[in-house]
Amino acid sequence: MGGGAWGVVPRHLIDPWYRAIFVRRSVRAYDGRPVGREAIGEIRELLDGFSPLCEGARAVLLEEGAQEILSGTVGSIGKIQGAGAVVVFIADKSHPQWQAAAGYLGEGIILHATSLGLGTCWVAGTYKRSEARRRIALSVSESIVAVTPLGRPAAAESAGAQVIRAVAGSHKRKPLETLTRGVAADQWRLGCREALEAARLAPSAANRQPWQFGVMPDRVVVRASGPDLMPVVPNRLDCGIVMLHLEVGARAHGLEGSWTFLQRPLVAEYVFEPAGDPDHQART
Ligand SMILES: Cc1cc2nc3c(=O)[nH]c(=O)nc-3n(C[C@H](O)[C@H](O)[C@H](O)COP(=O)(O)O)c2cc1C
Known part of the structure; x- marks a missing residue:
């Protein structure tokens, strides 16, 4: 079932990644220049x-x-122009939580690239998987789940990219009240609201935001909600993305904690450390 503690972003990355949450958006048109050596490094x-x-x-x-x-994919639908490089996200399907793992890892890379001034876009549907597969040696249990372009955003988006953005309603997010269950907001730990706000801004396939948060005084439980978009874009991939945002938002506001995976339809819970836990400095 994949229980046990998992993940946790290195401490020095929390602040830059938290700032990146508020400026990241999907970029589908790039200026065609290579990504610089420094950023690649x-x-x-x-x-x-x-x-x-x-x-x-x-x-x-x-x-x-x-x-x-x-x-x-078909013709030039979903074509992304002028990217200098691409990162391919690969899951090991023998791991019970492979979708969430890929979402969490991929969003870390996306926020890091954003913090370096690069544009990114999760792409799980509108790319040529065969072209990615041709370039990467996969083990029998591995599968490519998505890619992101990397590059400097172009001055203007193509008409096709504007259509995708409009259809997905990309700038909209569900209000926090419809995403949360559990104890009343006045019993939330200090910093919990900011953590949930950071989670709310997470990108998701077709901007469906297929997640719910069970908020307890000592933890937040992430649950997948609604049907998968397609077999290639399971909700649990989006939930891995939201986990990364939740953790970064929590820790940027002093709520250290750790993840444990849970049985379906739950995904994982982030359990806060008791306030003033002296061990956490040593671990980070
Ligand atoms: C798992 C996942 C898969 C996605 N797949 C595609 C895709 O195939 N093509 C595309 O143009 N955008 C894709 N997107 C981008 C979403 O449409 C976008 O994140 C969402 O509309 C929110 O907009 P924002 O990223 O600008 O905040 C994907 C996003 C996620 C998280």
């Missing part, structure tokens, strides 16, 4: 350090082939 460093914390998923940075992989 920073992303590679993150992959080496953060991926091992996300058991069940890994990511590969490709500096060649971005255009072929991102050339859309």
Whole structure:
């Protein structure tokens, strides 16, 4: 079932990733320039350090082939233009929580890239998976779940990208009241509201926001809600993304804690450390 503690973002990344939450948006048109050496080096460093914390998923940075992989599906529907590189998110399906693991890892990479001034976009449907697969050696239990372009945003979006943004209603988010269950808001731990606000801003496939939060005085439980969009975009992938936002928002506001995966339809719970736990400094 994949129980046990899991994940947890290195402490020095919390503040830059928290700031990135508020400026990130999906970018589908780039200026065509390569991603600079410095930023590539920073992303590679993150992959080496953060991926091992996300058991069940890994990511590969490709500096060649971005255009072929991102050339859309039927005709040029969903085509992403001018990206300098691409990161491919891979899940190990033998891990019981592979979808959430891939979402959590992928969003960490996306927020990191955002903090470096790069544009990104989760793409799980409108890309050529065969082109990505051709470039990466996968083990028998591994599967590519999504990719993100990396690059400098172009001055203007293409008409196609504007259509996708409009259809998905990309800027809209559900109000917190409709996403939360559990104890009344006046019993939430200090910082919990900010953590939930950061979670609310998480991206999701077609902007469906398929998650619910059970808020207790000492924890937040993440639950998947609604049917999967398609077999290729399970809700639990989106829930992994929201987990990353929730944790970053909580820890940016002093709520250290840890994750434990739970049985379906629940996904995981973030249990706060008791206030003033002296061990947490040592661990971070
Ligand atoms: C798991 C996932 C899969 C996505 N797949 C696609 C895709 O295939 N094509 C695309 O153009 N956008 C895709 N998106 C981007 C969403 O449409 C976008 O995140 C959402 O509309 C919210 O907009 P924002 O990212 O600008 O906040 C995907 C997002 C997520 C999280």
